[in-house]
Amino acid sequence: MTATVPDASAQPAPLLGELDLYLLAEGRHRRLWRVLGANQRDEGVGFAVWAPGARAVRVVGAFNGWDGAAHAMRRAGDSGVWELYVPGVPGGCPYQYEIDGADGITRRKADPCARAAQPAPGTASLVHTSAHEWHDGAWLERRGGAAHERPMAIYEVHAGSWRHGLGYRDLARELPAYVKEMGFTHVELLPVAEHPFGGSWGYQITSYFAPTARLGSPDDFKYLIDALHQAGIGVILDWVPAHFPKDDWALARFDGGPLYEHPDPRRAEHPDWGTLEFDYGRPEVRNFLIANALYWLEEFHLDGLRVDAVASMLYLDYSRGPGGWTPNAHGGRENLDAVAFLRELNDTVHECVPGAVTIAEESTAWEGVTRPAGWGGLGFDLKWNMGWMHDTLAYLAEDPVNRQHHHDRMTFAMMYTYAEHHLLALSHDEVVHLKGSLLTKMHGSDRWRKFAQLRGYYAFMWTHPGKQLLFMGQEFAQPGEWWHDDGLDWDALTGDRPDAGLHRGVQRLVGDLNRVYRATPALWARDSDPGGFRWIDPDDNTRNVLSCIRYDHEGTPFVGVFNFSPVLHEDFTLALPHAGAWTESINTDARCYGGGGAGNLGTVRAVPIPRQGLPAHARIVLPPLAALLLAPRTEEFTR
Template identity: 65%
Template sequence: MAAPTRRSTARRTGRAAQLSLEPARPASPLPPQEAAALVEGRHHDPHALLGAHPVPGGVRVRALRPHAERVVAVVDGAGHELAAEGDGLFAGVVPADDVVPYTLRVTTDGIEREEQDGYRFLPTLSDLDLHLIGEGRHEQLWKALGSRVRTVAGVGGTTFAVWAPNAGGVRVVGDFNGWSGVAHPMRSLGSTGVWELFVPGVAEGARYKYEIATRDGRMLRKADPMARSAEVPPATASIVHTSAYAWQDGEWMAARSGRAHDAPMSVYEVHLPSWRPGLTYRELATELPAYLLEMGFTHVELMPVTEHPFGASWGYQVSGFYAPTSRLGSPDDFRYLVDALHRAGIGVIMDWVPAHFPKDDWALARFDGEPLYEPADPRRAEHPDWGTLEFDFGRTEVRNFLVANAVYWCEDFHIDGLRVDAVASMLYLDYSRDGDNWLPNAHGGRENLDAVAFLQEMNATVYRRCPGVVTVAEESTAWPGVTRPTDQEGLGFGLKWNMGWMHDSLEYMQREPVHRRHHHHEMTFSMAYAYSENYVLPLSHDEVVHGKGSLVRKMPGDWWQQRANLRAYLAFMWAHPGKKLLFMGQEFAQGTEWDHDTGPQWPVLADEWPAAADHRGVQQLVRDLNGRYRETPALWRGDTDPAGFDWIDNNAAEDNVFSFVRYDEAGHPLVSISNLGTAPRTRYRVGLPARGSWEVVLDTDDVRYGGSGALGGATAVVPDGLPWQGHPTSAEVTLPPLATVWLRPPAR
């Protein structure tokens, strides 16, 4: 990364003779206590002591340049040498009727540099910014806090602003001051707890941190919580960043606001660093959209792209909530990837983790020396599962930090959806806690009322500001109203992961077919609550790690039966009410579980691989599932409407058969029949909702997918008029072993 950090003009001291030079009049010395606080970085208002201030007989100029040999204030072309006061302080009174622009000529190690003085400028945050921050309602907080390249009164530089209400003093340190913050103490902007400083000459690409003096006498160095860019881990500095990206997805964004939740949604879940290991954001922008288009997915869900120190956390322990991870490129490189996906017609969902954060001492933990982003009581702060800290959702500034962060990704990076991780751990005060290790709420209950209020505010704000964006809850309990609107006392999410369906259906599919008849309800129970929320059916990364095996290896039987089970299961899932999500590598039945270093097992698709045809067969099925799904409104328009689903037979436990029909809003049906036993069933009678020929639009036992071809290439089923199972007609069909078949009337 080649970027200047501080612009200045250097010249030999001999050149100073060209400047009219005279000593400035002596200035009244600082009281020792004030001077010590300033130099030690423990002063709340350094601008009151430094910079230019009217005094009797002129204007007092005081500068803090700890390594300087000489400092000259230049006013209207005349130089006035400031007297050394000790500890790097230089001061004098220059003849002027009022404060006027000036520069400083600073000599260090025999080199003279002309510099602007950041202490002559007014605060760069507006009164409105400070008011909104104080109330916790600044919905574009990133435009007030953090580092921002800007021009103030014709002078270029960077504003630094950070919230640290418990600090005794804050300084900014970076590669522009040799990582010594003595010369750059920040001012406190009143009761907001915000500290601010404009540093002239600091440009795009500068690395920095905040040096925070704690109340108990320590000095901490912290990365910027609002940094828009950061060093590649394990380095931890923040980086000044201003986006120069020119978006080209205007057509997508214009249409996004009109997209409804009843649109097709087939999501491919991706861990970007390992999908194609070694590729950057810009390289992924070529390969990922092309693959998604080839496979027919409508959306991609990115496991967390926010900056995180520990790669093996997969991004779920976030240190930089406003920065895309620098492992794969710059923030604008990530924008380029999102743009490319949009131009390919792919929606982008991002995993977002507001539940907790790691304890690294350079990041959010005890940010200003005391609990700030986390609750003070460890029974509320400590997350027992991950060794992290939970956010203090009851604090307005913390809630603002997170709500604005959600808006930031949707507005600044054009993200189309936020899948909120670990919602259950936020909602329950006793989550993974027992005995006396948790504190009840004000009413004595276990519900985290502050987290509820935060989630409602986040959802309401995102949906108001970003029409067309969807929020998705990973919530693993039966908390009521997760996708109910906030004005009806719901949490306000658009969708919820159906963890119950995932758990039950996988439990069933992992059983030997001979035992499945005893667990038939595990596949049918989901319909008892299918319309209580707006659901996504997830087969995510969580199911193929930590010794759980890949999806295909969860299935019983030999290799042929495992693949047949997986194919039948996927088609059952695609026909079941709810949006779809499938983790990378599972679309081609890779045999190994996911490894975050190596990613999907792509070599199994190559001709050289002994079973390549088997893997390509499953991949072709997923491709066809997505194609049929997108072109069949019955499979997605009725996801949240009970009228869009009807069981044909949900009690055929002895046969291991499940049959149901899906309808679109016009009543056009699609029938799904799954035979999850190992024996083919011939002349098996199935009720149908309409007379006339029905075409076979999908058969997971097709030889193209690696099946047995038991249907013999049959393309139609003709009912014989016999009413059956509550439907006006029926047909005798052949059900291949371990297979799902879809039927629909011919296109009208």
């Protein structure tokens, strides 16, 4: 695109007012994207960028033949902001900033606050003004409430490979219907902000305010979110404030020196990912990140953020050996700037976007991740329970003969569950980098047993305190590990494929688990209340059996019994909280799930004879490598 260079000599009033500049300097401008970046006004575009160390800044683009001679930007006071109004710039026009850096080098940079960007290998930003009209008002009105007291079963999705080749609008026609059919309450999208390297899955972001153009425009992305909301499905975005890539046209050394990154190289370089870490102690950088979080929540109506790699932010010595880090002012290893940033982030999100959820991927024992910031915590709503995931997968990798010696891996999480509000995540991280699929993680070579163990594991997960997350493909036991350049192996579900019936059985089970879960408050209303759970028998290690009770706020029980051995128990004694009839809500060995069909014909009847501290018991058929979930018959249940 080329055009005649418009006359920029007649400038309107400053683009940023005194209050804008004051709030930016203080690090408290919550709607930063409305004053920085490219904002259309009147018949042109106001460009504004923060580059305090620059000697000069020019805006270049298709509108001036990429020659900034006529479009030198002016300083806005002492704020470090450069601004310029350019008439006649059309929507969709590509542009960059040409910055004469403090180091004497001139660089062309993408706009940090651009709302659209060229797809790779392009590096320019795009002028964008949204024209999307929202239709999700009913959803926004009813969302909300404490996250740990609501049902939440999350379907984690990499938008580019759920079905390979689909864009945002294509996904809007297929994804909501599928997620609704499967019974999930939320979709969690892997990062969608623009990133040059597809193999980073979106975790190495170069344009924090721009949805990736690989799948469509920003309005196309809004259309997808709108469609999910209209289907009654919440949308959570994986958000990445822990690091950013070193590409010379993006945030790195933006004005010729450290700006977004920490000036101390020992704190700027991320040793694991070859990226840079943000300087959380600089007010303008904190402002950039917190405003970015609000941008996605407010402009795109998102229902929450999953904050990536929180542990790497919290510790100064994270992945750093002796001499590779410096202690904080108190001599400790905690990154106090990052702690302050995370507290401010969560407080600001909860204040500005009521009903929005923040979720921490935090892999250590940091105390108070989900405690309010005002009480000394970090202020997140939920924390991924990484320990539960590692322990349970390690247990299921064991030969059932040896599982009796590792029984505590299935029970240990209850020792710390109530220290935080937890989410149980079987995420993309568990099915990449030669780790195999969840199905291949199950012990043994016998295919039927692998499927049986996975079905029983899912029932255990849905019964355990904490919300649930499955990565796409896990709901039908994807045969191989995920690869971002391919779509999911949907063909595994077709009739002419080996084990197609077993894959369809797992898919049906996950849908049924979600439906039972959402209809049973005992499984979600008291996830963070010790009174909402009790073991029936956590110590039956010789038989690889576990049993437990969940309770809702009214005291209504729901029972799970799990047999992780290949032995059929035809006369198993199960203690129960009351006598009478119990409905077999889920039997993972049912033939419709690909099981062997052993069970109790849908009903268990308990007699009023105490066992294991409970007033009743039943003698049941407990299938091999299977779980039974039992609900009391309402007409026979008395509290």
